[in-house]
Amino acid sequence: MSKLPTLQDVADAAGVSYATADRVLNARGNVAAKSAAKVRKAIETLGYVRDRNAANLSRRRRMAFRLLLPDSAGGFFETIRAAIDRQKPLRAAQRIQLEIASYTGFDPVALVREIDACDPAEIDGVAVVATDAPEVTRALVELRGRGVPVVTLVSDTDPAARAAYVGMDNVAAGRAAARLLGLFQAGRRGAILPVLGDAKSRDHADRLAGFREVVVRDFPHLSVLDPVESQDDPTRVETLVTAALRSDPPAAIYSIGAGNRGLVSALQHVPVRPRIVVHELGAVSRQALERDLIDAVIDQNPAVEVAEALDLLTRLADGTAQPALPADLTPRIYLRDNLPELSGDAP
Amino acid sequence: MSKLPTLQDVADAAGVSYATADRVLNARGNVAAKSAAKVRKAIETLGYVRDRNAANLSRRRRMAFRLLLPDSAGGFFETIRAAIDRQKPLRAAQRIQLEIASYTGFDPVALVREIDACDPAEIDGVAVVATDAPEVTRALVELRGRGVPVVTLVSDTDPAARAAYVGMDNVAAGRAAARLLGLFQAGRRGAILPVLGDAKSRDHADRLAGFREVVVRDFPHLSVLDPVESQDDPTRVETLVTAALRSDPPAAIYSIGAGNRGLVSALQHVPVRPRIVVHELGAVSRQALERDLIDAVIDQNPAVEVAEALDLLTRLADGTAQPALPADLTPRIYLRDNLPELSGDAP
DNA sequence: CTGAAAGCGCTTACAG
DNA sequence: CTGAAAGCGCTTACAG
Numbered sequence A, B: 001m002s003k004l005p006t007l008q009d010v011a012d013a014a015g016v017s018y019a020t021a022d023r024v025l026n027a028r029g030n031v032a033a034k035s036a037a038k039v040r041k042a043i044e045t046l047g048y049v050r051d052r053n054a055a056n057l058s059r060r061r062r063m064a065f066r067l068l069l070p071d072s073a074g075g076f077f078e079t080i081r082a083a084i085d086r087q088k089p090l091r092a093a094q095r096i097q098l099e100i101a102s103y104t105g106f107d108p109v110a111l112v113r114e115i116d117a118c119d120p121a122e123i124d125g126v127a128v129v130a131t132d133a134p135e136v137t138r139a140l141v142e143l144r145g146r147g148v149p150v151v152t153l154v155s156d157t158d159p160a161a162r163a164a165y166v167g168m169d170n171v172a173a174g175r176a177a178a179r180l181l182g183l184f185q186a187g188r189r190g191a192i193l194p195v196l197g198d199a200k201s202r203d204h205a206d207r208l209a210g211f212r213e214v215v216v217r218d219f220p221h222l223s224v225l226d227p228v229e230s231q232d233d234p235t236r237v238e239t240l241v242t243a244a245l246r247s248d249p250p251a252a253i254y255s256i257g258a259g260n261r262g263l264v265s266a267l268q269h270v271p272v273r274p275r276i277v278v279h280e281l282g283a284v285s286r287q288a289l290e291r292d293l294i295d296a297v298i299d300q301n302p303a304v305e306v307a308e309a310l311d312l313l314t315r316l317a318d319g320t321a322q323p324a325l326p327a328d329l330t331p332r333i334y335l336r337d338n339l340p341e342l343s344g345d346a347p
Numbered sequence C, D: 001c002t003g004a005a006a007g008c009g010c011t012t013a014c015a016g
Helices: A007-014 A018-025 A031-046 A050-060 A076-092 A106-116 A133-147 A170-185 A204-216 A235-245 A260-267 A283-288 A302-318 B007-014 B018-025 B034-045 B052-058 B075-094 B108-116 B132-144 B170-185 B202-218 B234-247 B260-267 B281-292 B300-317
Strands: A063-070 A096-103 A125-128 A150-151 A164-166 A189-197 A222-224 A252-255 A273-281 A297-299 A332-334 B063-070 B096-103 B126-127 B150-153 B164-166 B191-197 B222-224 B252-255 B276-278 B294-301 B332-334
Touching: A007 A018, A018 A031, A063 A106, A063 B260, A076 B332, A096 A106, A096 A302, A106 A125, A106 A133, A133 A150, A133 B150, A150 A204, A150 A302, A164 A302, A170 A222, A170 A252, A170 A273, A170 A297, A189 A204, A189 A235, A204 A302, A235 A252, A235 A260, A235 B281, A252 A260, A252 A332, A252 B034, A260 A273, A260 A283, A273 B276, A283 A297, A283 B075, A332 B332, B007 B034, B007 B191, B018 B034, B018 B052, B018 B191, B063 B075, B063 B108, B075 B096, B075 B300, B075 B332, B096 B108, B096 B260, B096 B300, B108 B126, B126 B300, B132 B150, B150 B300, B164 B300, B170 B202, B170 B222, B170 B252, B170 B294, B191 B202, B191 B234, B202 B222, B234 B252, B234 B260, B252 B260, B260 B281, B281 B294
Parallel strands: A063 A096, A063 A125, A125 A150, A150 A164, A189 A222, A189 A252, A252 A273, A273 A297, B063 B096, B063 B126, B126 B150, B150 B164, B191 B222, B191 B252, B252 B276, B276 B294
Antiparallel strands: A297 A332, B294 B332
């Protein structure tokens, strides 16, 4: 373990005081050009790297991040909430506090209220499951104007309203679903039924758009049926899918929203089931894969997304250009063969 | 930013000295049962969480990890090397030094030499691309016996020889490849050609075994041809595939090893190409996806694996049960639609 | 423009 | 069994 150089070593090598070395390291100014040059050379030759933890300690850096989530119970946002809770010990040990604030439904007014409630004196960063509404954009822009870093999580909004979007590219996810189902048909003709949660929801609309794009371009022998809408309600999903399977069974189903439980129920006693791709790896979809009731799951690892959002906020709040950990948030494709081990992760 | 409690706060609340609070926090013993109870209660009620960074600083914790890699130039291990280099600034700022040691070929003797060269006085952890050879296992067991944490990376060995394996489950990868190609055939009969690098290499053998297992069980109408072996040489791959496509073209090809460049060349002017799944997302396979020369890539995100291995070693060397970041190292499936953005990552 | 000193929240000897 | 003190590598006032 060869000793790593400290700033004191740098100062000694440069023949200046610790304080001067610190001034050039942190570009605080008020240093003679000659001294600065000497320090810079010493940093270079010694290969000095600042100890980030010591720096943060002396700075008394403590961060509090607020995560703004829709209060929808069960399902996806429950998973997000669980992922946040699982991050708390890790972040607490780094003096980073995590607060969850829930807003009712996807109500823009409620969300704006929560955004406005973020006090720059208390909150060092905000991750928000956003919506497209202009009043939300306005509120976020204003929050950023007050100096609070903002990232959108899972669901994006106007780029001007956030430093970054941490979440899946839903258009890409739809495209991938189309590619899978298209290849599964192996050139045969057929119709695909999209089961939407809500056509007005941005992520669902994006997935459908990507899906259509690829089917039309690369699988012209396939047709996309008019989507049915379930409002993410499993019972409605079951009814809709059962009806579809009875009349004129489609060759494939692309389940774009939630309600996998209903889908699975509808499939339980079908003699020949269509090819099926659904979203979100949870207890239900996982079991459905294992029982061969569906073919593939497209997932946006919520745990990784949460971790990435927090890392990003930390770097933004720090101001300094910190190196990042690698993360790939592209849509993940799970078959029954490449499932991750269970870890209390699935809702 | 409500002030987080320090150990001093705990000591005050418990009515003992800082040192005593520290003794119970760190289970150092020599504390009266009554004092210990008071401290524990104070920790509980205050919600005290130790500042890990301050602790590490005062401990002068500096770590040096050695990564033992085969010296094979180009291709996969080049990517691993690049991922390690990209981790250096991040780890250096946390006082963690990274050293790469290369051993020739996959030669067990050379690897054992490198393992034995790890001095417990200098090295706080070792990540090794291992092989199955018994002498390697022996050397690693001995290294662990000297108190050095060991994890295997990318390629595993006897479980007794390491604390954990960080890498892809190659059997699962083979299964997933079979599932994809099986579904792509949509019930039609056909033959699949496996293109191996080296049948004696553990990871290739595992992939092939998983592949066969799923084809036999779930796609009995498909047959698996005798694998051809390329020694991961692109030119050989090209020759072998060209020959196969000329005589009796298979319905699909599963490229298990390296040499994607050769595969792509062979496919360049084929009128009707087979369905194709290959391994490792790199510049070549990426472009092949985009040009629709292949259908899917199965990838084991090397950058994430390296990060995970280093995190694991840090936790092992620390001794303390540190909370971990989420990571999913299961085989990743890329189509042309869900590719990650380029980031100088691909070889 | 330059420097000496206190303090961040811990751990580690050292003394009772 | 208990406590007081120094020090980890930085940053932040404060004084020249």
